[in-house]
Amino acid sequence: MSTQKKKKSLLKKLSSKYRLAIFNEQTYEELFVVRLSRLNVFTVVGTLGVILIVLVSLLISFTSLREYIPGYPDAQQRLLIVRNAQRVDSLIVEIKRRDKFINSFQSIVRGEDQEVGATPEDASVEMRANGNGNGNDNVNFSRSDEDSLFRVQVEREERFNLSVREVPQSAIALESAFFVSPIKGLVINGFGETTGHFGVDIVAAPSSRVSAVMDGMVVFSGWTVETGYVIQIQHPNNLISIYKHNEILLKEIGQVVKAGEAIARIGNSGELTSGPHLHFELWYNGSPLNPVDYMTF
Structure with a gap:
């Protein structure tokens, strides 16, 4: 109650x-x-x-006040997170390529068979060898293990050999060599203007094509954290040209390119970049050259 x-x-x-x-x-x-x-x-x-x-x-x-809350990322931090995710993805791809190369190399050293896909020509040869097609049934055209290992070894040794060309080239003096301009634009940072700057920075229109300065072979084509997408070409007479901060690469390692052929597209990749441009370097016998002395941009 x-x-x-x-x-x-x-x-x-x-x-x-x-x-x-x-x-x-x-x-x-x-x-x-x-x-x-x-x-x-x-x-x-x-x-x-x-x-x-x-x-x-x-x-x-729904306003910019959320950026003042401790722990909430601002626009710059979100952009950095996206870039880091892309770099991690590129590093994972490069690690997989490296592991595949190391495993293949170890298999060659141990004398193990390599996994090589069968081609239609090999299938037809095998059919003839087994008596299932036209030809002499007593002739065996199959490859032996020693022949396969020797082919792999020769291909690996000659991969970066510039002498393996359709048309052999003779040595050319550096003074008489003709260089094609990699891109038409404005030089904003010259050779040696800052410490460790072994090339020139060229600004051009967005998505402009980057061309090879001479005939040569691609010896590096990939991603680095500081310089982004980089392609490096070996030319005759121990000349090497390097193209950095590209947006996209059009050639792969081991491909032969001609002078003036498109190899990349200008971009703004890598940590050491302040805007869309091409960083171009020219090396001779291990020493950097001033590209402005040999070509006009």
């Missing part, structure tokens, strides 16, 4: 009406009158609090 009485008294207190009036001090005229209860006050204050919390949450979520 006492508990019910307490509940009734509490409910009565909450629902009891109170009159709030505002009077004019001089005339005692009522200016504003409102009837409230404790329950009405709690309901109004709670509703206003919920509305205020919702408005503050929306303001933080």
